[in-house]
Amino acid sequence: MAERKPKIVxxxxxxxxxxxxxLSARTGKQxxxxxxxxxxxxxxxxxxxxLLKALEDGADAVFVLGCLEKNCYYDTGSIEGRKRVNYVKxxxxxxxxxxxxxxxxxxxxxxxWAFPDIVSKMVDVARKLGPIxxxxxx
Amino acid sequence: xxxxxxxxxxxxxxxxxxxxxxTVIGCRSCVxxxxxxxxxxxxMLVSALKVKNKKLGRKQEFEALVVERQCExxxxxxxxxxxxxxxxxxxxxxSLGAQTIGDMYPDHLCFPGLNTGIFGVPEEQGVWSEKCVxxxxxxxxxxxxxxxxxxCAKSMLNGPCxxxxxxxxxxxxxxxxxxxAIYDRLKLQNRLELIEKIMPAKDWSTSHSGGRRVYxxxxxxxxxxxxxxxxxxx
Numbered sequence: 041m042a043e044r045k046p047k048i049v050x051x052x053x054x055x056x057x058x059x060x061x062x063l064s065a066r067t068g069k070q071x072x073x074x075x076x077x078x079x080x081x082x083x084x085x086x087x088x089x090x091l092l093k094a095l096e097d098g099a100d101a102v103f104v105l106g107c108l109e110k111n112c113y114y115d116t117g118s119i120e121g122r123k124r125v126n127y128v129k130x131x132x133x134x135x136x137x138x139x140x141x142x143x144x145x146x147x148x149x150x151x152x153w154a155f156p157d158i159v160s161k162m163v164d165v166a167r168k169l170g171p172i173x174x175x176x177x178x
Numbered sequence: 179x180x181x182x183x184x185x186x187x188x189x190x191x192x193x194x195x196x197x198x199x200x201t202v203i204g205c206r207s208c209v210x211x212x213x214x215x216x217x218x219x220x221x222m223l224v225s226a227l228k229v230k231n232k233k234l235g236r237k238q239e240f241e242a243l244v245v246e247r248q249c250e251x252x253x254x255x256x257x258x259x260x261x262x263x264x265x266x267x268x269x270x271x272x273s274l275g276a277q278t279i280g281d282m283y284p285d286h287l288c289f290p291g292l293n294t295g296i297f298g299v300p301e302e303q304g305v306w307s308e309k310c311v312x313x314x315x316x317x318x319x320x321x322x323x324x325x326x327x328x329x330c331a332k333s334m335l336n337g338p339c340x341x342x343x344x345x346x347x348x349x350x351x352x353x354x355x356x357x358x359a360i361y362d363r364l365k366l367q368n369r370l371e372l373i374e375k376i377m378p379a380k381d382w383s384t385s386h387s388g389g390r391r392v393y394x395x396x397x398x399x400x401x402x403x404x405x406x407x408x409x410x411x412x
Contacts, residue, residue, distance in 0.1 A: 095225075132229070135226050
């Protein structure tokens with residue numbers, strides 16, 4: 041099987057999550073991975089179904105990035121998002137799939153270092169675990 | 179409503195493993211309300227099974243469907259072609275739904291994806307508690323509207339027992355004593371005299387112990403002629 045770059049999907053809230061990503065992009069930071077971001081109104085809108093579908097359709101790792109808890113634009117949205125992530129983690133564990141492939145993060149829009157740090161962590165996870173169906177990764 | 183829990187994914191994956199084409203059918207009634215067998219849960223289950231298969235390198239075809247009420251033949255009939263076109267149906271409804279499919283298509287396999295649990299009510303979001311066991315002989319008009327059969331660990335008719343302390347049950351200190359709750363409710367209703375009334379042994383002939391129960395409303399039943407005319411699903 042040909043080697044390929046890690047595929048990461050990130051669900052970012054349109055407030056702090058996406059702003060942190062945009063701020064990081066302005067620094068010109070590059071990642072040695074394919075990172076696809078999905079903007080959502082709030083991480084409370086993210087459903088377990090979305091996370092599992094991303095893994096089913098080829099993502100090696102999926103993350104959800106929302107506002108800092110207690111500083112969420114929609115008050116409890118990022119708490120809801122974390123609950124969904126934890127539920128999917130439990131389902132993956134039951135299914136015998138590494139639960140580390142799905143993670144929840146929180147960041148403030150002013151944290152320029154947060155987004156690169158999160159992506160690096162997920163790329164490391166994807167490299168360590170490899171593609172779900174087996175095969176090599178760059 | 180009927181409250182159920184999803185079987186562990188490992189158990190489900192093992193059940194469906196020998197079959198190439200699996201149709202997963204949910205239900206929009208009770209199990210959707212208790213968040214285990216509605217559209218979202220069916221899709222999540224199918225997705226999780228596909229991810230597991232991807233990990234194992236196993237090829238299987240899944241289809242996710244949801245019907246309005248899986249315990250009614252008319253709704254099942256609407257997805258008949260999907261049932262007949264698959265090697266296995268995994269029912270994400272209560273056992274009633276799974277058995278209805280099984281009875282309608284006895285030569286087709288229908289396995290349960292849920293463990294059917296209790297007749298319960300949602301106490302708060304995400305919490306359901308048992309409040310009825312379907313004994314077939316309701317007495318809650320004498321117990322302040324609280325069922326001692328389902329809510330007392332010993333199903334006592336004349337409680338509380340000696341194990342009740344600080345409003346908790348001796349069986350499990352996390353559980354409230356049903357008879358303490360009955361006392362409070364009767365006191366609130368100014369009907370405390372009822373708690374002193376000795377309740378005779380319950381007639382259990384209406385409960386499950388006599389075997390399968392069938393309830394019939396003769397006036398609602400269709401005659402063979404009417405069934406034919408209405409095209410009723412047999």
